[in-house]
Amino acid sequence: MPEKKKLNKNIIAMLIILALMAAANITAVLSTPAADFYMRYIFAPVSDIISAVTGILPFSLGEILIALGIILLIAAPIILIIGAVKKKKKLLSGFGIFFGWVLIYIIVTETLNCFVLYRTTEFSPKYHNSAGAAGFTLGQLNELCEEVILNANELSEQVSRDENGDMIVPDNLDEIAERAMNILGEEYTELEGLYPKHKRINGAVMTSFDLQGVYFPFTLEANYNRALSPARVPCTVMHELSHLKGFIREDEAGFIAYRACLEAEEPEVRYSGYLSGMNYLLSACRRAFPSGEYERLCSLISPQVFKDNTFVSEEYMEYIRQKAVIPTEKTQAVSAKAIDVTLKVGGIPDGGQSYGRMVDLMLEYRYYIEDVNAQ
Numbered sequence: 001m002p003e004k005k006k007l008n009k010n011i012i013a014m015l016i017i018l019a020l021m022a023a024a025n026i027t028a029v030l031s032t033p034a035a036d037f038y039m040r041y042i043f044a045p046v047s048d049i050i051s052a053v054t055g056i057l058p059f060s061l062g063e064i065l066i067a068l069g070i071i072l073l074i075a076a077p078i079i080l081i082i083g084a085v086k087k088k089k090k091l092l093s094g095f096g097i098f099f100g101w102v103l104i105y106i107i108v109t110e111t112l113n114c115f116v117l118y119r120t121t122e123f124s125p126k127y128h129n130s131a132g133a134a135g136f137t138l139g140q141l142n143e144l145c146e147e148v149i150l151n152a153n154e155l156s157e158q159v160s161r162d163e164n165g166d167m168i169v170p171d172n173l174d175e176i177a178e179r180a181m182n183i184l185g186e187e188y189t190e191l192e193g194l195y196p197k198h199k200r201i202n203g204a205v206m207t208s209f210d211l212q213g214v215y216f217p218f219t220l221e222a223n224y225n226r227a228l229s230p231a232r233v234p235c236t237v238m239h240e241l242s243h244l245k246g247f248i249r250e251d252e253a254g255f256i257a258y259r260a261c262l263e264a265e266e267p268e269v270r271y272s273g274y275l276s277g278m279n280y281l282l283s284a285c286r287r288a289f290p291s292g293e294y295e296r297l298c299s300l301i302s303p304q305v306f307k308d309n310t311f312v313s314e315e316y317m318e319y320i321r322q323k324a325v326i327p328t329e330k331t332q333a334v335s336a337k338a339i340d341v342t343l344k345v346g347g348i349p350d351g352g353q354s355y356g357r358m359v360d361l362m363l364e365y366r367y368y369i370e371d372v373n374a375q
Contacts, residue, residue, distance in 0.1 A: 010097045014104050021111045028119035035119040039246040040190060043117065047244050048194055051220040055196025060223050062216030063201045072102065106218070113217035117248040118346035123255070127188055128364055136363040138288055144366050145281040145297055152278050153302040155271040159231075167230045167308060170266050174198060177237055180260040180269070181245075190245050191256065196222070198237045203227025207312050207320050208328050209335035212236045215243035227316050231308040234272035235261050248346075251357035254280065258362065275309050277362060284359045 028035040054061050076099065083092040120126075160168040170176055178195040185192035199221055206214070206225035213224040213236040222240035224233060238257035247253050254276065261273025278301075286294045301309075311317070321328055 010100065014100055017104055017108065021107055024111055024116055028116040032119060032121055035116055036121050038116055039120050043112070043246050044190060044193070047113075047220050047246070051196040051222075051244050052194065054219045054221050060199040060201045060216070060219075060221055062214075062219040062221050062223065063199075065216075065218055069102070072099070109218045113220065114248055114342075115346050117246050120246070120248075123247070123249070123252040123361060124364060128361075128369055136360070136367065140363055140367050141281070141284060141288060141359070142293070142297070144363060145278070145285050146300060148274050148277045148281055149297065149300045149305075152271065152274040152305050153300075155267050155274060156302060156304040156308060158267040159271050160268060165307070167268055167271070169230050169233045170268055173234060173237060173269075176264055176266055176269055177234070177241055177260070180263040181238065181241060181256075183263045184256065184260045188256070190247070191242070191260075193245070195241050195244070198240065199223045200226035203312070203316070204320060204323070207317065208324060208326075208331045210311075210328075210332040211335060212311070213240045215240050220244060225312070227312045229308065229310045229312060231268075231272055231275055232311070234264075234269040235276040236272075238273075251361060254358040255361040255365075258358070259365070271308075275305070278305075279309070280356065280358050281362070283356065 028038070076095075079091070079095050082088070083095065162168055174195070174197050177198070181191050181195060182193070201214070201223045203226040206212075207227050211225060212228055212232060213222070215222060222237065222244060224236045224240065228236060235257045238260045239253045242253040242256040242260075247256055258273050258277045261269050261276070264270055264273075282294075282297065285297055289297075312320075324331070
């Protein structure tokens with residue numbers, strides 16, 4: 001009898017929490033101001049506290065939780081079979097309660113740290129007053145792409161490099177990131193505040209799934225692929241840190257990271273920002289221009305920038321391909337699909353393609369905000 005009461009209490013508690021999460025999602029969908037209030041006055045301070053605590057740990061807690069989750073999924077069928085065969089009711093009910101609370105934890109953290117935030121006011125109308133609503137010309141796209149490429153070329157000659165010619169990531173990147181994000185916070189107020197240390201996580205897994213960085217809503221940590229090309233590290237760190245302030249949309253986080261990098265004094269960080277911006281702009285130019293014009297833009301990129309602008313080293317990528325149990329092409333396709341579905345469920349209609357909207361924000365800032373401020 002006591003066991004049944006315990007089971008009932010857990011089920012009732014789970015149902016109450018599920019109802020609250022459903023109410024939170026519905027409220028956010030129906031009321032953008034409510035989502036904005038949540039982002040600024042609830043999520044941001046709570047995120048600061050939790051990320052400060054998890055940031056103390058020298059390892060990624062989220063990475064460990066995911067590994068434990070995989071072990072749990074593998075062990076679940078075995079536990080259920082043993083419990084059924086040996087008629088261990090306590091084992092089955094106990095495991096069911098435990099598994100149920102794990103699912104509740106995932107639903108709560110995904111709802112409060114992701115899905116509600118997808119319903120906030122978009123970046124452009126919020127901060128730029130929809131300055132670029134009239135659209136941009138192909139000439140502006142071409143001009144900005146050239147500008148960013150030339151800046152990247154120039155900075156490639158200024159950054160510190162090791163004996164292999166790879167860029168050296170500043171040792172105090174955490175301090176640089178916090179300073180740069182707070183400078184940007186003078187324009188975009190939600191970015192002001194404290195930032196935790198970023199975490200490096202398993203390069204083999206991240207590379208197999210084609211991931212440069214990842215934000216863990218379960219632990220509010222900013223993580224990046226430890227095998228990532230050094231020139232991409234600073235901007236990736238800025239991107240993931242922006243999620244901790246509630247900027248959950250990928251195009252907005254990408255734009256914030258780009259702008260934050262350019263606020264830094266260190267050439268290595270500015271270089272990383274320009275590389276990120278260049279890649280997005282070139283992708284847009286490939287779709288917008290005839291092949292000849294796209295090739296002309298690519299011809300402006302210096303050999304050093306080409307060398308630095310890699311996901312991971314060729315040697316490491318080849319190592320991953322050889323060791324992979326599942327072909328990397330398949331894992332990367334699964335990763336891309338998972339991101340696309342998650343974004344669409346969160347309320348981003350174009351899913352993974354929304355990353356490309358970062359170019360709109362770059363153009364908007366360059367031609368409608370920066371030019372006006374310069375006048």
